Amino acid sequence: MKLKNKPHTNGTKALFNNPLLEKLTRTHIAIPLIIFSVISASLIYFGIDYGYISALNAPLLFVGGLLTFTLVEYIMHRFVFHLTPHTPKQEKFAYTVHGVHHDYPKDKDRLAMPPPLSLLLAAGFFFLFRLIMGDFVFGFLPGFLMGYASYLWVHYMVHAFKPPKNFFKVLWVHHGIHHYKDENNAFGVSSPLWDYIFRTMPKK
Numbered sequence: 001m002k003l004k005n006k007p008h009t010n011g012t013k014a015l016f017n018n019p020l021l022e023k024l025t026r027t028h029i030a031i032p033l034i035i036f037s038v039i040s041a042s043l044i045y046f047g048i049d050y051g052y053i054s055a056l057n058a059p060l061l062f063v064g065g066l067l068t069f070t071l072v073e074y075i076m077h078r079f080v081f082h083l084t085p086h087t088p089k090q091e092k093f094a095y096t097v098h099g100v101h102h103d104y105p106k107d108k109d110r111l112a113m114p115p116p117l118s119l120l121l122a123a124g125f126f127f128l129f130r131l132i133m134g135d136f137v138f139g140f141l142p143g144f145l146m147g148y149a150s151y152l153w154v155h156y157m158v159h160a161f162k163p164p165k166n167f168f169k170v171l172w173v174h175h176g177i178h179h180y181k182d183e184n185n186a187f188g189v190s191s192p193l194w195d196y197i198f199r200t201m202p203k204k
Helices: 019-024 030-049 057-081 088-103 115-160 169-180 193-197
Strands: none
Touching: 030 057, 030 115, 057 088, 057 115, 115 169, 169 193
16 A cells, blocks of 8 residues: 655654744654663663662563563554544644654654653653562563664664665665555564564565
8 A cells, every 4th residue: 555645755844833842852863772771771780789680580581571662662653653543633643643754754853752751651661560570670671671772773774874785674674665655564663573473564
């Protein structure tokens, strides 16, 4: 299925008339990468230092958090970012959170969630995972957050750079199909794993 509107090859679009709100919608990719790398390392150090996790279970918890994020990424992209709007408010929400990215996929300042919002969500996930798994959160959440950081980096590279001549090219092609050929499939960005599992791989 082809997209209704042809994506712009460059440029950007203002979402808010208020300059402060507009500025908050734009994020340099390095900011969240640094923030969540530091938070993740600090959580692991704190967890091991205080005996909440060990050097043996920390890697397993980390990988578990990483894989869990890839599933959350897929679910959010498919069912939230690509929801079908039925009211003007829903249409505005859908365009603000993701539609503008499909219109201007090369806008490098809109390839990451604004840090204040992402930090608020990270805090929410900390308390949620702490409630579910107790002190294991100090190993699990870092993996989850680094999954998000990996997603951001892959997403940025796909839109900002040319495809590499190695196996990472698969990610460029996969996400490129989602943007320019078939927006109803290929929802995985950091990995096509869940597209295989839930049968949303695009047709060859």
